[in-house]
Amino acid sequence: MSGVISLAHGAGGLETRELIDRVFTRVLGNDYLAESEDAAIIPVGAYAVSIDGFTVEPIVFNGGNIGKLAVAGSCNDVAMRGAKPKFLAASFIIEEGLSLDVLEEIVASFGAELRVNNALLIAADTKVTPRNQGVSGIFISTTAFGEVILEGLAAKNLRVGDLIIASGSIGDHGAAIFAAREGIELESGLKSDCASLWSLVSPLIDAKLPIVCMRDATRGGLAAVTNEWAIAANATLTLNESAIAVKNEVKGACELLGFEPYSLANEGVAIVAVRGEESAKKAIEIMRSSELGKNAAIIGYVGGDYKARVVLKTPHKTSRFLDMPSGELLPRIC
Amino acid sequence: MSGVISLAHGAGGLETRELIDRVFTRVLGNDYLAESEDAAIIPVGAYAVSIDGFTVEPIVFNGGNIGKLAVAGSCNDVAMRGAKPKFLAASFIIEEGLSLDVLEEIVASFGAELRVNNALLIAADTKVTPRNQGVSGIFISTTAFGEVILEGLAAKNLRVGDLIIASGSIGDHGAAIFAAREGIELESGLKSDCASLWSLVSPLIDAKLPIVCMRDATRGGLAAVTNEWAIAANATLTLNESAIAVKNEVKGACELLGFEPYSLANEGVAIVAVRGEESAKKAIEIMRSSELGKNAAIIGYVGGDYKARVVLKTPHKTSRFLDMPSGELLPRIC
Numbered sequence: 001m002s003g004v005i006s007l008a009h010g011a012g013g014l015e016t017r018e019l020i021d022r023v024f025t026r027v028l029g030n031d032y033l034a035e036s037e038d039a040a041i042i043p044v045g046a047y048a049v050s051i052d053g054f055t056v057e058p059i060v061f062n063g064g065n066i067g068k069l070a071v072a073g074s075c076n077d078v079a080m081r082g083a084k085p086k087f088l089a090a091s092f093i094i095e096e097g098l099s100l101d102v103l104e105e106i107v108a109s110f111g112a113e114l115r116v117n118n119a120l121l122i123a124a125d126t127k128v129t130p131r132n133q134g135v136s137g138i139f140i141s142t143t144a145f146g147e148v149i150l151e152g153l154a155a156k157n158l159r160v161g162d163l164i165i166a167s168g169s170i171g172d173h174g175a176a177i178f179a180a181r182e183g184i185e186l187e188s189g190l191k192s193d194c195a196s197l198w199s200l201v202s203p204l205i206d207a208k209l210p211i212v213c214m215r216d217a218t219r220g221g222l223a224a225v226t227n228e229w230a231i232a233a234n235a236t237l238t239l240n241e242s243a244i245a246v247k248n249e250v251k252g253a254c255e256l257l258g259f260e261p262y263s264l265a266n267e268g269v270a271i272v273a274v275r276g277e278e279s280a281k282k283a284i285e286i287m288r289s290s291e292l293g294k295n296a297a298i299i300g301y302v303g304g305d306y307k308a309r310v311v312l313k314t315p316h317k318t319s320r321f322l323d324m325p326s327g328e329l330l331p332r333i334c
Numbered sequence: 335m336s337g338v339i340s341l342a343h344g345a346g347g348l349e350t351r352e353l354i355d356r357v358f359t360r361v362l363g364n365d366y367l368a369e370s371e372d373a374a375i376i377p378v379g380a381y382a383v384s385i386d387g388f389t390v391e392p393i394v395f396n397g398g399n400i401g402k403l404a405v406a407g408s409c410n411d412v413a414m415r416g417a418k419p420k421f422l423a424a425s426f427i428i429e430e431g432l433s434l435d436v437l438e439e440i441v442a443s444f445g446a447e448l449r450v451n452n453a454l455l456i457a458a459d460t461k462v463t464p465r466n467q468g469v470s471g472i473f474i475s476t477t478a479f480g481e482v483i484l485e486g487l488a489a490k491n492l493r494v495g496d497l498i499i500a501s502g503s504i505g506d507h508g509a510a511i512f513a514a515r516e517g518i519e520l521e522s523g524l525k526s527d528c529a530s531l532w533s534l535v536s537p538l539i540d541a542k543l544p545i546v547c548m549r550d551a552t553r554g555g556l557a558a559v560t561n562e563w564a565i566a567a568n569a570t571l572t573l574n575e576s577a578i579a580v581k582n583e584v585k586g587a588c589e590l591l592g593f594e595p596y597s598l599a600n601e602g603v604a605i606v607a608v609r610g611e612e613s614a615k616k617a618i619e620i621m622r623s624s625e626l627g628k629n630a631a632i633i634g635y636v637g638g639d640y641k642a643r644v645v646l647k648t649p650h651k652t653s654r655f656l657d658m659p660s661g662e663l664l665p666r667i668c
Contacts, residue, residue: 012553013597013659036566037489038411038549039384041482047381050373051457051477053425077372091387091425091475096665123385123477130665141425141475143385143457148375155371215372219346232370263347325347331430331464 005098010128020126023103027111032087032122040122042087046148050077051141057332059106059137061180063172063192066140067110069267072196073218073334074144075117079198080214080270082153082205083146088114089123093139096131106138116196119144150205155213155232158273162212163280164237164300167200167270167293168193169245170222174264175253177333190249195268200292209283210275217269219334220325223262225271226300226310227324236304239322242315243299262312263325265333268292273302339432344462354460357437361445366421366456374456376421382480384411391666393440393471395514397507397526400474401444403601406530407552407668408478409451413532414548414604416487416539417480422448423457427473430465440472450530453478484539489547492567492607496546497614498634501534501604501627502527503579504556508598509587511667524583529602534626538617544609545617551603553668554659557596559605560634560644561658570638573656576649577633596646597659599667602626607636 008015025033032040052074059066075085090110094103114121122145172193179190197216204211215225222244230237246261254261274280280298287293304311310322342349359367366374386408393400409419424444428437448455456479506527513524531550538545549559556578564571580595588595608614614632621627638645644656 007665008661010665011659011661012558012599013661015660016554017658035488036562037415037487039382039415039417039478039480041380041382041415041417041485044378044380046375046378048373048375049421049423049457049477049479051423051425051475052459053427053461053475055427055461055463081371081373081375083373083375087383089383089385089477091385093387093389093427093473093475123383125386125475127387127389128665129389139427139473141385141387141427141459143383143423143477144373145383146373151375153371154369220350224346228370265346324351325345326349327342327345327347331341331344331462 003100005094005096005100005103005128007096007128007130010126016126023107024124027107028121030120032120042122042145048078048081048083048146048148049143050074051143052077053139053141054334055139055332056177056334058180061192062176062189064194065106065109066138067106068113069194069334070140070142071110071113072194073267074142075119076197076216078144078146079201080216081146082150083148085117085119085144085146085198087122087145088119089143090121091125091141093127093129095137096128098137113196117198153211153213155229157212158229158233158235158302160235160303162273162275162302163277163298165272165274165280165283165296166244166299167287168268168295169247170266170269171246171250171261171264173267174330174333175250178253178257178330193266193268195292197268197270200287200290201270203286204283207282207286209279212273212275214270214272217266217271219265221263221265222271223322223325226322230310231308234307235302236306237300237302237310238304239300239310239312241312243297245295245297262322267334337434339428339430339434339437339462341430341462341464344460350460357441358458361441362455364454366454376456376479380482382412382415382417382482383477384408385475385477386411387473387475388668389473389666390511390668392514395526396510396523398528399440399443400472401440402447403528403668404474404476405444405447406528407601408476409453410531410550412478412480413535414550415480416484417482419451419453419478419532420481421456421479422453423477424455425475426460428460428462429471430462432471447530451532487545487547489563489566491546492563492569492636494569494637496607496609496636497611497632498571499606499608499614499617499630500578500633501621502602502629503581504600504603505580505584505595505598507601508664508667509584512587512591512664527600527602529626531602531604534621534624535604537620541616541620543613543617546607546609548604548606551600551605553599555597555599556605557656557659560656564644565642568641569636570640571634571636571644572638573634573644573646575646577631579629579631596656601668
């Protein structure tokens with residue numbers, strides 16, 4: 001087997017078996033995959049299911065790679081529904097010519113992030129597309145299955161007075177990808193926040209805090225999540241700009257781009273709505289006790305005069321609408 | 335909304351919502367998707383799960399398109415494990431510039447094939463990649479969830495004497511894609527066999543026939559399935575070439591290509607192993623009563639002198655090994 005992926009690796013014959021055995025099974029193998037059937041039988045249970053396609057470019061970036069992102073991203077989607085990640089199905093679409101070393105690095109990160117989630121890969125598919133005609137590197141689509149631990153989370157249940165928490169600083173993933181794409185060296189070595197969030201939110205569930213809904217602020221960033229929530233609840237979400245953590249390097253990248261950080265993608269930030277001030281404070285305390293949540297803060301609340309809108313209160317005591325992002329910020333961000 | 339897909343349609347903001355609403359929800363909407371959360375909660379049950387990535391080129395071909403294929407292909411994988419297709423999750427990776435008309439045609443076929451399976455789309459994701467840098471048209475990855483009706487199907491359970499049935503003629507999809515790709519006009523208008531197979535195999539299950547295992551003969555074709563079975567059971571599979579239906583147009587395309595039809599992809603052919611001659615005959619009778627199975631035939635049996643090999647008996651009374659396909663037959667076949 002030479003050092004790059006060839007079309008034969010995707011043809012479903014001998015070379016495909018060799019690729020699967022050498023690169024995938026060695027790292028990701030388990031009893032489900034060992035059956036080598038076209039479908040896996042999962043244990044009976046109450047599952048939350050989410051699918052995501054990952055097209056990030058570059059495929060390896062500061063703070064992670066597309067393998068880590070593809071696991072964390074889908075697992076986070078079920079985690080935000082109150083479900084503990086258990087299983088993953090993955091479709092790998094690989095460009096002919098991709099270096100095997102890079103593929104192995106990506107698969108290693110994929111496997112490592114599965115272990116972080118204590119989840120298993122139960123089904124997978126591999127395709128290879130011709131060079132320059134398909135993907136530049138690799139696309140990964142993942143379906144995550146989470147065991148439902150807390151039922152009933154839904155943005156439509158938001159009520160006036162509910163408090164909005166962000167688990168960390170905003171915009172790191174978007175800014176890191178932009179920097180990598182443009183070859184900008186940020187002095188501080190800004191990293192993607194790419195991380196699996198179940199370990200951050202499960203203690204909130206264990207503590208039986210009155211969580212209304214949770215969402216990871218990925219594509220479209222904080223602006224998209226809060227606008228979707230405002231629409232779902234037909235309420236105003238009011239955010240305090242001074243409470244929203246944004247790293248200086250991210251602010252710098254935003255100035256270069258003409259973006260606002262609230263629209264940049266995050267891949268390891270949970271937005272959590274909690275009912276009641278005491279509960280919100282308790283949630284902050286719990287989140288701050290973990291590395292992932294050390295910058296957790298209450299950034300706003302449900303309430304205000306505009307149905308289905310997000311209002312941002314600036315440090316200058318003025319207010320403006322934070323709109324749903326529009327237009328193309330940065331293609332292939334996740 | 336103009337007539338082509340733009341990068342903004344993939345950015346997660348306003349345009350993405352508009353694309354989802356106009357093109358996807360209108361056709362595929364249901365109560366699961368209406369929740370607009372990042373993960374869907376599926377009912378408790380015993381599920382078979384399969385994932386497949388579809389990269390076929392051209393995306394519209396004689397007999398179907400990538401939308402129909404993406405539903406049928408994944409649903410067939412769970413159907414072959416004895417599971418009735420129930421839910422689908424889908425990741426759409428669309429190239430900037432794709433015509434909205436074509437996308438709508440693909441989504442319409444996707445929806446129609448879901449209805450054939452009586453299955454629901456429960457989770458979806460859409461990404462847009464820059465033109466000429468990503469996919470030429472669209473890639474679709476689908477995860478199918480089937481309700482397990484018949485447990486215990488597995489190729490490792492094959493025993494000497496078990497009979498091998500093919501539900502139809504071999505190689506139609508591969509030959510049709512080749513013809514479309516090369517601009518070859520086949521007089522007969524050869525079509526892909528792309529079809530959902532649950533309606534074909536469920537009557538066999540209802541009739542309580544002793545089915546050992548089933549597999550749809552997709553990428554790598556009949557040769558790949560039978561070799562995988564021979565390996566799984568550490569047995570010989572012996573096939574009678576004269577019993578294997580191959581259309582004349584497919585034979586013609588194979589002569590042009592220098593391929594053998596047994597390695598060409600099928601997208602609507604079930605290979606079924608049944609224990610006992612009476613049961614196999616009954617299975618053939620049942621399958622032939624449906625349009626999809628009108629050419630069903632017993633094409634071989636488990637037994638012979640070579641562990642983990644497939645032997646093909648030719649009409650000339652000679653035998654040869656049918657090997658696992660090797661090398662690249664046709665990229666982006668499915």
